[in-house]
Amino acid sequence: MTDAPVLLEMRSITKTFPGVTALADVNLVVRAGEIHAICGENGAGKSTLMKVLSGVHPHGTYSGGILYQGEEVRFGGIRASEQAGIVIIHQELALVPGMSITENIFLGNEPRRRGAIDWKAAQRRALELMELVGLQEDPDTLIKDIGVGKQQLVEIAKAFAKDVKLLILDEPTAALNEADSRHLLDLLRGFRDRGITSIIISHKLNEIAAVADFITILRDGRTIESLDVRADGVNEDRIVRGMVGRELSSRFPEHTPHIGEVFFEVRDWTVRHPISADRLVCKGSGFTVRRGEIVGFAGLMGAGRTELAMSLFGRSYGVHLSGQVFKDGKEIQLRSVAEAIRHGLAYVSEDRKAIGLNLLDDVKTSMVAAKPSKISTYGVIDPVLEHRVAEEYRESLRIKTPSVDEGVTKLSGGNQQKVVLAKWMFTDPDLLILDEPTRGIDVGAKYEIYGIIQKLADQGKGVIVISSELPELIGLCDRIYTVFEGTITGDVPRRDADPELLMKQMTSTKKTPTP
Template sequence: MSPREHEPVILQMRSITKEFPGVKALADVSLTVRAGEIHAICGENGAGKSTLMKVLSGVYPYGSYDGDIVFQSEVQQFRDIRASEHAGIVIIHQELALIPELSIMENIFLGNEPTKFGIIDWVEARRRSLDLLARVGLRDDPDTPIKEIGVGKQQLVEIAKALNKSVKLLILDEPTAALNESDSQHLLDLILGLKGRGITSIIISHKLNEIEQIADSITIIRDGKSIETLDVKADGVDEDRIIKGMVGRTLESRFPDHTPKIGEVFFEVKNWNVRHPQIADRMVCKDESFFVRRGEIVGFAGLMGAGRTELARSVFGRSYGHFVSGQIYKNGKELTLKNVRQAINAGLGYVTEDRKTLGLNLLDDIKTTTVSANLKKITHGVVVNADEEFTVAEDYRKSLRTKTPSVEEGVAKLSGGNQQKVVLAKWMFTDPELLILDEPTRGIDVGAKYEIYGIIQALADQGKGVIVISSELPELLGLSDRIYTIFEGAITGVLNKDEASQESLMKLMTSATRKAA
């Protein structure tokens, strides 16, 4: 008997079926969650995890799906998010619903402000916000604008908002996807702390080591169907067992076998200095130098805020910060890249870490997005050839195994992992000599990661250079031929694949002491 079987059931989702035009996203999915547990939902991208939670939280209202939601022994008919929140169900989406210009306090109480005689009581709001922030372990001033705190702290603000709404069931969709290891661990500890206070949580995550660490039970969804529910402790669940349920088979290796074919140095950045875009006396890139060989996969490791993305974006057509000094060389010739178009024309491509804000236009369809960075390739005269546009997008859909009924589907309707594949296709279509990948597998399941690793290796085998920025050290270690480390805007060292380990990288990532490249 499972040690949790005596706990009362707080939620049942019975035979949930949800259809969109041309696709059945959920087919007869059932789920049982017991009070006070942490229940994980695992599955590949496009399996239906987020769709199921949107049904539960009222994003997809009653009447738009078949099946029943039973919460606290009552059948629910949520018409919108407010209705589910009133019942005590709060969802925190992967893309956080915070307004950057408003303060922490204003975001916590937005739409739910304490009032006195019909007027917002800011004294009470501040008192309550200090209490809520203390409960989530956030010590920042409640008047601090959201845009001035990191993503990890923003997650804590979202949880503070949920606690203000008297949450009984907290749903977290990829809560640690954008966080480094220390911020992730802090958030996981907080979720465990909430469990100790009797709050039930449902967590969706592709980080299987975290699921194994904190989950009591796991429901696996595959191709829109609930496959099985595992009791983590009673069933002796580990990462390999979760993967087998997700993909329907064992995954022998997390990385494809690869023998690199590394050539000569063809891309160099020397003595690169860049100022912060708003803070004039703050340098985000401090005299940084690095190089990339043909056929080489080069990793960049660093803690959140170390300056990895700032370096990549500033090199890619000075799209971040104020350029101070430095040189870029390709094939021995100096380049001057003052904007993104010049960077693309010079053979650079850049897959951004924030696909929704910087990588995609969510109003476009897949085929438009795929060709958007290199329209001239399919333009005859001044007219885009629609047949070529469709063919190109369809070829990438097949080769990247993007799950979509059609390339004419809007990118906003895709799962996060499939959106990432579209962004990757967009930059592959520019045929870059150097492709910069910033968190390329963020929010992507283990099977899709394997596919993307294979694509990265294939690009390197074509003689291209690939830069990979990742917060996951095992990913960098498994994929890279060399790894640079960054600390506070400066490159502190570089390690070859055979000498790099999590320990050696972490030492360089947390030290200002430079080592020779």
């Protein structure tokens, strides 16, 4: 295998965004005809690396070089990389639901005869491609009428319609069931036997260990190691070790917790998906939070952590089926966001741009948005008071902005996040749910936000931190729940928190007994 010619070599790729280094000196070598897996935690830089490769981040926006089939390439966009035979299939499938399989396969690439689309040829070719990927369907079936697994196959067929040489699959099995996943992995093996090279990004380590020839592990935007699966006898544990690393650096402020009584408890919380009636996103979840405690929720994407948080916060997600919430020993109802805020809950969403902030607002307006009654009498806003409140938060949270009248979009990610934190601190919450509070912000700002979280806990508030970064949870939290497929699979106190243990509980339905 190692004798095969190198198809792709990415050399010391560095990609920075203002304030954040997404990739630092990353190297990747892929040989022709292999299945190469890229592993790493969320935020390790996998997707960014693939975006560099496929031209989404065009040449010139990164440093380093890409050698493809022995030549240096400089892709200016997706079209250029596709012409070279590099096709990327994203998690969110790029299919048009109202069009047929054939139409989708040839979308943007329609076979023509004298200017018109040659549907006969398209149909014929579509059948060939569908056979290639093992898809048995009428090619006239609409995409919306077939399952996700088959849609994935259509995507792959579409890639083959473009004469693919290097197929990149980003989390291809994330949305698939067992059987579909198995079929897809078999398909990849079949491609390998025909000499087609694949890069696969996946969180499902068992699949990777089973199917990949080589594994490159990224962590914090750096290449950690490249493993030869056969030669090195790689198993899941070995990959986990590479992903999470050994050392937990001192990225967290010193903190001695002052933990009090349990004051918040959720029992048997069951919520179904807003659209599919048979899909439960939270299955009988129960947990407790003590005063002054920072509680972590660990899980892979799609595990149902955000869904749990948002469904608690005034039923903002899904359809509530059952469950009770107790605060200070009394059952409370949280039927609307306003009610949740009144009961002292605050939810800082994982996506501050899409649902956390009104990007048209300025800093001070954003800060008071969740409880304007505190700066108004009979509904009339007191601008002086508003200004004073905003200035206080600007000072205490050290928000870097020329003035509180500045638009929030002018601030960096870290400072925006502090504005959102201020917005919810202003509601005087007893329980703060912070969903990915440090996503997309740099290390320095992370440190400050950890400090703010610890200070909130020291004021006797309960803090729930949902994060996809295990080191963050382990460094910050007093206790960590693990979530897998809507079920809470573990409750790990700080002293036992260990990345490998957590990762295991996050990826298995079996409840691991709490050590």
